[in-house]
């Protein structure tokens with residue numbers, strides 16, 4: 001896969017970091033995006049040493065409007081053709097909608113939704129022109145019901161899921177595929193950063209396992225993959241339940 005470049009956002013840790021290892025094992029060259037430049041440099045060194053792949057680091061804050069365009073322009077200038085785009089960066093936070101700073105809420109939409117749309121819109125046309133490419137968008141099982149006390153996060157993932165499924169259908173037969181990965185509870189920094197009590201229980205999955213499930217589905221061109229049997233069952237229940245009931249159940253999990 002030498003010469004095939006993968007652009008991955010949120011590559012510094014968690015599911016994104018585990019995905020970078022899978023791509024590097026298969027010989028893909030990588031562009032790593034996240035805010036933490038030092039951590040990205042560590043990941044880059046690890047991938048180059050272990051797997052002898054080319055790695056570029058772009059330390060960017062996707063909450064800053066214009067960051068996605070800068071990424072596209074940097075890579076266009078350096079003539080790096082992106083064969084696979086992984087929109088993985090994302091965050092959430094817990095609490096009543098009105099309790100948070102409006103700017104923090106707008107940042108969530110910018111990172112989880114707007115940057116994902118911008119990167120897809122910028123990198124998809126060259127893929128379609130080459131009749132070759134793949135996009136992996138990391139949604140969540142949160143996509144399948146409203147999430148009181150994490151309302152914006154759940155809504156952002158419902159957007160990612162719906163947008164990705166629609167796009168997958170639009171581009172079918174073009175040589176380009178779009179995959180929505182829906183993890184459930186996954187061990188990473190996500191919960192601590194969201195201000196959530198570290199959840200445990202049988203639904204919790206390891207980030208490397210979730211990454212492997214997403215990677216396999218991406219390579220097979222599957223439009224949707226829910227990580228793990230229990231998450232598949234829980235998601236089927238959430239989809240089948242009346243919306244108000246599903247929201248009440250989610251409230252039980254999220255209410256501080």
Ligand SMILES: NC(=O)c1ccc[n+]([C@@H]2O[C@H](COP(=O)([O-])OP(=O)(O)OC[C@H]3O[C@@H](n4cnc5c(N)ncnc54)[C@H](OP(=O)(O)O)[C@@H]3O)[C@@H](O)[C@H]2O)c1
Pocket residue numbers: 009010011012013014015016033034035036037039060061062063088089090091092111138139140141182183184185186187188189190191193207
């Ligand atoms: N963990 C779960 O239970 C779970 C469940 C379902 C879905 N997900 C989704 O899975 C994806 C990965 O989450 P994770 O669990 O791996 O969380 P994580 O360990 O917190 O990793 C999040 C990644 O996103 C990057 N990121 C966050 N804000 C950013 C910003 N403003 N600009 C650029 N990069 C940013 C982080 O790097 P920097 O901090 O260095 O910027 C980090 O690399 C997210 O989309 C999340 O919503 C997670």
